[in-house]
Amino acid sequence: MSLLKTMIKHTTGGQEASAGCETPSLPPQPPQPAIYVSTGLDIHDIEDARDWPEDREVNGTLCRRLSPEYFVWLRSRMVTAQAAHKAGKLPDDAWNTLRQRFNALQELSIREFGKESLQEVVQSFSPKNYRPPALRPESQEKPVEVPRKDWIYPGNQSWKIDKNFLFVGCSVLSAVLCVKQILGTRCRGVNKMVDSG
Secondary structure (H helix, E strand, O other): OOOHHHHHHHHHOOOOOOOOOOOOOOOOOOOOOOEEEEEEEEEEEEEEOOOOEEEEEEEEEEEEEEOOOHHHHHHHHHHHHHHHOOOOOHHHHHHHHHHHHHHHHHHHHHHOOHHHHHHHHHHHHHHHHOOOOOOOOOOOOOOOOOOOHHHHHHHOOOOOOHEEEEHHHHHHHHHHHHHHHHHHHHHHHHHHHHHHH
């Protein structure tokens, strides 16, 4: 019995696989709903966000998938907006719109994550370390560069011996041979190189 038939038999619960039968397929995955929220506090319910990234444009607005950390970051932005409103830099109607949207988001976040979970994140959260939503280009694979062969021996690049090394090596070897002839001494390593070369 082939490995494929054994695997099919195992996955079909012991039934023998015949040539005409189809292999069982995985059951369809249920949709994964998600809530995406813009920095302007627009809330978007997405029915199936299985393949969606954390940050995504929804109806022309940049949004992020709602998480406790994102909610707390938006909360920190609301504190900043409240200070701007008190200083007279944010008009009343804009502040009221933001406040109503945030209150709805807060109720939704408490239902989704629980009050205790959100409070834990509030205590440990640092807005300076949080990366705000942004459209990031998908990582594109760079083509693999083939290394340029800058050596002549050996072919597998275990030692990089280039032309300059051989030239210097030959010069040194000829100098050693001259010294050997002048002195008349025998050097075991040099003799082996000279005799084999």
